[in-house]
Amino acid sequence: MVRLVMILLGVDYLRSRWRSVMTLGLLSIALGMVIFTDALDGALYFPIVPFALMMLLEGLATLAVAWTGIGGQRKLRYAKGTTFCLSALLVLIGGEHGNFVLSLIFGTLFLVDGALQIVSSRVVRFRRWRLATAGGVLEIAIAIFFYQPYPDHYAGTVAYCVAFGLFFGGWNMILLAARVRRLAANPAAEDPADVAASEVAMRASSSFAGAVWDGPPAPHEPALTVHVWTPVGTAKSQPRRQLIVDRYIAAVDRNGTISTGHAALETPEGVYISLYPAVEIDRSPNEFTRTLRATRENDVPGLFQPDYATESKAWCPSTQQVRIRNYDPVRLERFWREYRRDTTYNLTYRNCSSSVARALEAAIEGASARVWGKGGGWKPLLRIMATPELWVAAQVRKRAATMAWTPGLTLDYARALSMLADPRHSGWVKMARIAVATMYRSRQRWRAEEHAAAHARDAAAVTAEHGPG
Incomplete structure (x- = not known):
């Protein structure tokens, strides 16, 4: 993701902000360490229920506007909304069963991704295949951590996921800042x-x-x-x-x-x-x-x-x-x-x-x-x-x-x-525009119907006054 963010924003935009990006990355890792450590004993200070409610609201909001997307965008919104709602409901259900199911889901995702990365890198043998293999091994280790109940019997599953997300996000921001810092000059400036x-x-x-x-x-x-x-x-x-x-x-x-x-x-x-x-x-x-x-x-x-x-x-x-x-x-x-x-x-x-x-x-x-x-x-x-x-x-x-x-x-x-x-309008903006357009068309149709009814009443009055001929 580091390389992709650098591409979309451009080196010129990021060069003057590399210190801020580096600071955010370090803070993200520090916060992740605090949340991870807090979850180890099973007595969570992490606001798990408010977090789950926010996920549920985000999932429902995404599903509400998913139909406004186009093609793959629509499918992605439905997938995101369904995933957020399912995860939030499992958290809110709580208890050992809900946490156990979440651990199985997250562990399986890490296991499949890590195994696929190891197999593909060893078959293809691209330039940095050993580094990719090490990344796959790390993902399998994280999967094992989610599968086994020690030390909190799955009570900290969501907190661990948030912590890992902060770890990886912070690490990516640090890498991004380091790469941008090394690019001291814009290569385009070398050729007049x-x-x-x-x-x-x-x-x-x-x-x-x-x-x-x-x-x-x-x-x-x-x-x-x-x-x-x-x-x-x-x-x-x-x-x-x-x-x-x-x-x-x-x-x-x-x-x-x-x-x-x-x-x-x-x-x-x-x-x-x-x-x-x-x-x-x-x-x-x-x-x-x-x-x-x-x-x-x-x-x-x-x-x-x-x-x-x-x-x-x-x-x-x-x-x-x-x-x-x-x-x-x-x-x-x-x-x-x-x-x-x-x-x-x-x-x-x-x-x-x-x-x-x-x-x-x-x-x-x-x-x-x-x-x-x-x-x-x-x-x-x-x-x-x-x-x-x-x-x-x-x-x-x-x-x-x-x-x-x-x-x-x-x-x-x-x-x-x-x-x-080429960014598209957000789902809420598009839905509001569709709603306004629908109301406008309905009002126009009502006016036309009222005009037709008034014309019919006038014609009937004239007919009643002067007779059919």
Whole structure:
């Protein structure tokens, strides 16, 4: 999440605030230690019931406005609201049974995530796979801590969760502050041409200040487009449906051929990023397992496609598109200028999806600061931290970093980032607007009905006075 927050806010925004971020991180860790220590003896001073009531209210409020979301946003709100309500009810039910169920839920989440991280890192063997393995071991240790009843017989489950949340959140803020502090100068200032282009981009981006949109860009609006060819949509023959696998990894057709899909990025300025192996990789089941390793022996020559029209004509149109208004064409052009010098292709660590993900991050750098940063202050940071899509994007990025970027993960990542870069109206604002519009239409309809009734009464009076003829 550290890297993602840095991308969305931009180094320029964070550089002048690194001391405050560092202080908040240290305070968060200190508070987490106090809450964790308090829970060890089972006699809680932590206000557990007020905390549960706040969670319940937040969950009910989220469910109340979930229907106003669009697509994945609606599903995410329903998931968040249901999770908050269920957790709060388990806390309020209290007793040994409620705390035990919560411990099982949290422990299982940590166990599954840790085990998946260990297995994927050892299979893929990316550059920092040992560090990822250590993180997975830590998650399994936390899962064991939740499973076993010592020392408080599950009475401190919620307090432990809050403490771990403060620990990890504080640690992320410290890492963020440390990274920003090391970036003493803006790399864009090194090239005079980039400086001039950045000034033009800053003037153009002023139109994004305070902007909030009702939905994705219209077809006629200029926007960055992420094209995704899903594995199922690009299978040569009828695929064998496999839940989750054919969505995020690969689809296997009835002939045994593996389809991994594809991803590309396109902008109105003419940038088109689509990396493909120059020679088709053997994707039979036996060879596919070997090529998953992110090692040098699996590097092959790659080829960048010229444009979307050429690629879609030679293959097929993309099956999914995600469009984003708020992006920086200058930063994207700078990234593309450097990235295309190396045409190496690796199925795991440098493929079409990882190329698109990196380009997308370069393009949306500082997007939240452009929208919410007018007048300075902490509003951009608070806004993105309160947006559920930040957590989704962070989880997708983490999973891709420990496994591999795939078209399915890239699609989810682009959708989450589009909500952060192009913020939508909050559910309450949208619901209020819908309510006002509904009342206005109802009033107009009532007036029309009253006018029609009055006209009918006048006609009846005239008929009664002068007769039917």
